[in-house]
Amino acid sequence: MLRLEEVHTHYGLAHILSGVSLEVERGEVVALLGRNGAGKTTTLKTVMGLVRPTSGRVLYCDEDITARAPFRIARAGVGWVPEDRRVFAGLTVRENLEVGRQPPREGFPVWTQDKVFELFPALGRMRDRLAGQMSGGEQQMLSIARTLMGNPAVVLLDEPSEGLAPVVVEQMARAIRELKREGLTVLLSEQNLRFSSAVSDRAYIIEKGTIRFQGAMSELLERPEVLEAYLSV
Numbered sequence: 054m055l056r057l058e059e060v061h062t063h064y065g066l067a068h069i070l071s072g073v074s075l076e077v078e079r080g081e082v083v084a085l086l087g088r089n090g091a092g093k094t095t096t097l098k099t100v101m102g103l104v105r106p107t108s109g110r111v112l113y114c115d116e117d118i119t120a121r122a123p124f125r126i127a128r129a130g131v132g133w134v135p136e137d138r139r140v141f142a143g144l145t146v147r148e149n150l151e152v153g154r155q156p157p158r159e160g161f162p163v164w165t166q167d168k169v170f171e172l173f174p175a176l177g178r179m180r181d182r183l184a185g186q187m188s189g190g191e192q193q194m195l196s197i198a199r200t201l202m203g204n205p206a207v208v209l210l211d212e213p214s215e216g217l218a219p220v221v222v223e224q225m226a227r228a229i230r231e232l233k234r235e236g237l238t239v240l241l242s243e244q245n246l247r248f249s250s251a252v253s254d255r256a257y258i259i260e261k262g263t264i265r266f267q268g269a270m271s272e273l274l275e276r277p278e279v280l281e282a283y284l285s286v
Contacts, residue, residue: 054079054207054238055100055131060109062099062262069095070106071262077207082229082239084253084270086246086284092262093242094136097209100240101133102126113207130158132205136212136242138196142185146176146195149184153199161206162235169198172228190221197228207238214248226251246284250274258283 055077062070070092077083087093098104100111102123111119118126127133141149150166157163170177173194179187184195193213200208210229214222222245229252232239243249249256249270256273258266260283266273273279 054081054114055240056112057096057100058110058112060096060099060106060111062095062104062106064095064104069262070099072109073259073262073264074109075257075264075267077238077240079238080233080236081255082233082241082253084241084243084249084256085259086243086249086256087259088244088284091259093259094211095262096259097133097211097240097242100126100209101131127203128155130161130204130206132200132203132208134196134200134208134210134213136215138189138192140184140187140192140195140199142183144184146180146182146184146187149195149199150202153202155203157204158206161204162237164201164204166202169201172201172231173198173224175224190217190224193217193221193225194228201232205237207240208232209240209242211242212244213241214243214245222248244284246280 057073057075060070060073073096085093085096095104099106102121106119110117113129113131175191176194176198184192213225226248229239241249241253253270256270257264265283266279
């Protein structure tokens with residue numbers, strides 16, 4: 054579904070991604086793990102076309118999307134949930150969801166407001182509340198739900214557990230597992246190993262813009278030396 058091939062990305066003269074290659078198969082949840090500043094968010098932004106790579110390719114469903122505009126990548130079926138949520142504070146939950154609506158895609162799950170309220174019951178109970186009056190965890194749910202209303206084939210989640218209470222983190226984990234059961238493909242950027250291991254099939258570790266590990270999540274959990282080298286604080 055999604056593949057990066059030897060991607061190099063710069064911010065001005067700063068070389069952020071150095072030959073990043075990774076792939077996500079259809080129906081997988083793949084975690085991109087790393088410390089702050091390792092290159093996780095830049096990787097997702099490169100996929101979305103928000104940052105242009107200086108070399109390498111990004112392929113979605115075997116089509117080269119490296120040079121496409123972000124809105125065209127979104128319309129093609131790649132959904133992005135940014136770390137800072139970016140909900141419309143002056144709109145209600147229902148209005149935020151309508152902003153994200155796109156037509157269904159053949160062969161992929163179809164999302165409606167009722168369906169996202171089943172996934173996130175708390176949103177259903179506050180459907181007429183202004184987004185600006187919601188907690189951080191509720192806004193994170195809304196950001197994911199709004200992305201789902203675009204009926205994506207692939208979802209990029211940037212630090213979905215960041216700053217959330219443990220009970221909300223568990224709700225997020227349940228939601229991601231449900232997305233997998235629905236058949237969605239997820240690339241998850243995270244620092245939280247416990248959260249990632251609860252939802253992911255495979256993992257990549259990125260450090261200073263370079264992939265240092267790739268393999269099954271179960272394999273990573275059996276490699277304490279790798280965890281210590283690249284994920285310990």
